[in-house]
Amino acid sequence: MLMMQTIYEQTKKLSLLFVEDDPQLRQRTVEILEDYFFRVDFAEDGIDALEQFNRYYDLKNTYYDLVISDIQMPRMDGVELTERLYTLRHDQPIIILSAHTETTYLLRLINLGVAQFLTKPIQFQEMLDTLYKVSLKINSIPKPSIIPSSTLPLNPNVIWDKEKKRLIKESVDVALTKYEIHLMSILTAKYEQICSADEILSHFFLHGIDISSDNLRGMMMRLRKKLPENSLTSVYGLGYKLSPVH
DSSP: OOOHHHHHHHHOEEEEEESOOOOOHHHHHHHTTTTTOSSEESSSHHHHHHHHHHHHHHSSSOOOOOOESSSSOSSSSSSHHHHHHHHHHHOOOOEEEETTHHHHHHHHHHHHHEEEEEEESSHHHHHHHHHHHHHHHHHHHHHOOOOOEEEHHHHEEEEEEEETTTTEEEEEEEEOOHHHHHHHHHHHHHTTSSSEEEHHHHHHHHHTOOOOHHHHHHHHHHHHSSSSOOOOOOTTTTTTEOOOOO
């Protein structure tokens, strides 16, 4: 039997999202997990979990170290949640809570790549043993470098370096024209807000660049092709908006 301190040494720096629709089980389990993990958040179903997962990324520029999820939940079950999480992070560590009667679900989850399961009702020692094994594996993988505060994530693979005026996709610079660099500076200054065409044209004018509305539309079309899909949108009659996508 593993000692609590041995387990804690592996879990103490990790973040965890616990997903369970039963409020009493959720509360009891979270109270236990909080004794081991650096941060524990919870969700009541798959949709709530996805929202929480994305909020955490927006806040920390990184994903949860571990997700533990039930299978049968309202609105979105654990299988669909797992599929959605893997589209956001293909190697997301996930532990699934399952009853012995949920064999059909288990086969689908195994095919998705989930390798760790906990049976319900949860056995305390079994849970700790599993958490130790999974956390040991997580800690053996080198952590990605922290994204500097001067950078703005557009999606998990693309960032804009505000200081150096560089668009970087998977650690490689994306070639931008000087006009596109101006556009990125304007749009990121109003990140997730609508930037009107007049504001953009005024910016160019102040920098000694004379362009027309037609020129601007063409520039936006070319810039959009270099950015993550759906990150740069046109808001009819108002202007343009740059937002993160997941």
